[in-house]
Amino acid sequence: MKLKVYADRMSQPVRAVIIFCKVNCINYEEVRLDIAKRQHLTPKYAEINPMKQLPAIVDGRFKLFESHAILIYLACSFPGVADHWYPVDVFKRSKIHSVLDWHHSNLHPGPVTIVRNTVLAPALGRPFNPEAAAEGEKILSASLAKIETVWLKDNGRFLLGGNQPSIADLSLVCDIMQLELLDESDRDRLLGPYKKVQQWIENTRNATNPHFDEVHKILMKAKEKRQNQRLKGENHGGGGSDMKKPLVSRI
Amino acid sequence: MKLKVYADRMSQPVRAVIIFCKVNCINYEEVRLDIAKRQHLTPKYAEINPMKQLPAIVDGRFKLFESHAILIYLACSFPGVADHWYPVDVFKRSKIHSVLDWHHSNLHPGPVTIVRNTVLAPALGRPFNPEAAAEGEKILSASLAKIETVWLKDNGRFLLGGNQPSIADLSLVCDIMQLELLDESDRDRLLGPYKKVQQWIENTRNATNPHFDEVHKILMKAKEKRQNQRLKGENHGGGGSDMKKPLVSRI
Structure with a gap:
């Protein structure tokens, strides 16, 4: 199952995660939520991230929020990410x-x-x-x-x-x-x-x-x-x- | 050379680092600075931590500040720290x-x-x-x-x-x-x-x-x-x- 990134690109930590995925050829699906329309505040999204913030990822059965934690997880878990990251x-x-x-x-x-x-x-x-x-x-x-x-x-x-x-x-x-x-x-x-x-x-x-x-x-x-x-x-x-x-x- | 921990125990992140060292039998020297007396704001301490905050550590030639980064460094660098940390x-x-x-x-x-x-x-x-x-x-x-x-x-x-x-x-x-x-x-x-x-x-x-x-x-x-x-x-x-x-x- 493809990595899912819950994202609104108006959010700066979301952009960091998306750019990281693209630069490192990580195959992902961008699930777009519109913060201005409060789509990150729904009970459905709370099941992904109980803090109701963006970004969050789902990788198989593993869910994670907080962009720094996500960047570190991606760097450690996906092959081909250069060491300098x-x-x-x-x-x-x-x-x-x-x-x-x-x-x-x-x-x-x-x-x-x-x-x-x-x-x-x-x-x-x-x-x-x-x-x-x-x-x-x-x-x-x-x-x-x-x-x-x-x-x-x-x-x-x-x-x-x-x-x-x-x-x-x-x-x-x-x-x-x-x-x-x-x-x-x-x-x-x-x-x-x-x-x-x-x-x-x-x-x-x-x-x-x-x-x-x-x-x-x-x-x-x-x-x-x-x-x-x-x-x-x-x-x-x-x-x-x-x-x-x-x-x-x-x- | 022994690990140095720059510390005022009135600071909560300082206490986390000190407790971690003690629980894990990490041999360290506590260099006490008094925040109330502005001892963390001196040019001498700025050479250890340019952000002039506590805690900071010096391990040989390596200097580090921010308590979470310090805790992770200690957990990864000192033998005998149990995996659960x-x-x-x-x-x-x-x-x-x-x-x-x-x-x-x-x-x-x-x-x-x-x-x-x-x-x-x-x-x-x-x-x-x-x-x-x-x-x-x-x-x-x-x-x-x-x-x-x-x-x-x-x-x-x-x-x-x-x-x-x-x-x-x-x-x-x-x-x-x-x-x-x-x-x-x-x-x-x-x-x-x-x-x-x-x-x-x-x-x-x-x-x-x-x-x-x-x-x-x-x-x-x-x-x-x-x-x-x-x-x-x-x-x-x-x-x-x-x-x-x-x-x-x-x-």
Whole structure:
């Protein structure tokens, strides 16, 4: 029975898992659930993942949730996954665990908080919350500074310093990619000070393309749709939407 | 060269690492830093852990931070650690990763937020913040309910259902133990509805004693000190301290 990946590509950890499967030629079936339509909250999906979050996988009789755990499981269970993704060497592997653990409580809440409280708020049925978004900016900046000065300090192409990405690069970069939903000027303002981070995002993208771009298409489409809505609003004399204001003015 | 563990036992992930070392007869040196005295924020410690958090380890030339990554490293690198702590079996191991990942963004912020914003606030130089503590209570209750109904639903002694604890049991239970700092009535109110969780805490304690109790002594002493200060305040006609009010009234 084929591996099933329960997914909404609008979710950044979902994208990391999907890209990993594609890059490593893992044969899988993508079971699409729409978070905006609350399809991850049904009792049927709770049988797959009782935490009602995406992604989750089913491999035969084995069910698993949490994207880092899934990435490690896939790296260990499917033949042909190159060692650099999750090295057998205990020291390298431990560094990956350290980055992934740090990510949970540091980088991850940054982009999530910004995007949820600004551009994604209407789709999620939430109010715009500039204070929460500002808090998200602080978390993001502090975390990007740490990535730049700790893991990328030796000018390595990837977080562990090697020439090939690990699951940690993929997970963290997919999170930062969520900022694509913002206006270009806001994204540039947030990422601008971190040149090494920008290069590392590009390195991870190049190392996983064409899959990286294909899986992120949904973000680009959402961004385009939003921009069109804004232009339409402006052409109709303002439209009165928060969407037309740049993020910086809403925070 | 002996393994060094940089530690303040007031920190719950530190306690998990220390208990793990003791239970598994890992020969280590405990390098004590006092968080209340900001000793984890010095440039000297930043050379060990640039994130300036505890715990961290140094094993020969290898440095590592993040407690889950440390527990996994120790389980894989030191001879004599029983398999149940971090099983070789990929399915069991993946479930441990899943619990540990879930813990970061779900259970962990609960006790931390409650305790930091109430009883530990003065020692940390922070104001009491009843709103933040109330938010922490919500997070804690939601997470305990999930532990009770997902991982403990089959009445197993431990989270993975076996008869021996894993690193996930140790990590999560040490976090919940932080609630010992609260008044007995507040702790009972918060844990009271979760009978299976209470039994699981006791199972983890029994499986790791006498080390569990020894490493948690610091919490019990801090609790006793706080109670004595309160009594002293009451004997002097009130004392005017927030300490005398039960947590429930401060939230």
